[in-house]
Amino acid sequence: MKPVEPAPPTWSLPPVDPDGEDELVFVGGDLSPGGLLRAYRAGVFPMPVRDGLGWWSPVRRGILPLDKLRVSRSLRKSCDRFDVTFDAAFDEVMVRCADPDRKPPWITPEVRDAYGALHRLGWAHSVEVHRDGELVGGLYGVAIGGMFGGESMFHHATDASKVALVALVELLRDGGATLLDVQWLTPHLESLGAVEVTRREYLGLLADAVTREPVHGWG
Helix, strand or coil: CCCCCCCCCCCCCCCCCCCCCCCEEEECCCCCHHHHHHHHHCCCEEEEECCEEEEECCCEEEECCCCCCCCCHHHHHHHCCCEEEECCCHHHHHHHHCCCCCCCCCCCHHHHHHHHHHHHCCCEEEEEEEECCEEEEEEEEEEECCEEEEEEEEECCCCHHHHHHHHHHHHHHHCCCCEEEEECCCHHHHHCCCEEEEHHHHHHHHHHHCCCCCCCCCC
């Protein structure tokens, strides 16, 4: 479906300083669809903080260049052992991604509702990995034009989340996307080809990506 533009938010996000050093750029606002999209278009994403809703823009941003994904021989074999779908179980993927032991919890019911609303408007998407009909891995995130902002992933079988990432990269690459944002670089993501760029570099990549045509093939 073609994404539906929601009503604009009733709150304002302060400008992000490309060369600033603060990663928490704003506290407040809400998780309305319009607010979320405004934030992602500005290079900012939400994560709860002690005082409420925090909006973050890493000084060093993790991205996965779509032509640099490292797929080992064993991972390629794993891809053949699973079935992959797109946007077939968005809500369930979000539930599986939630970690009940995280304090404070990150993917709260309010967060699930917010991204579920974005999904129904055509902006948030999921990748599901199945084995013998059972959901064993997946990921979700937000797509705007040629940008996909990855939010979280999970696995209940070896390599299942990596298989989801391989499928995502193939979909984005085939659809003409230019930017896969992974927020902060982790050793796991680095092993798969993710790199860091400065905030200024990221904002330049983002400004180009969000003007491109949306990627098709999700559902």
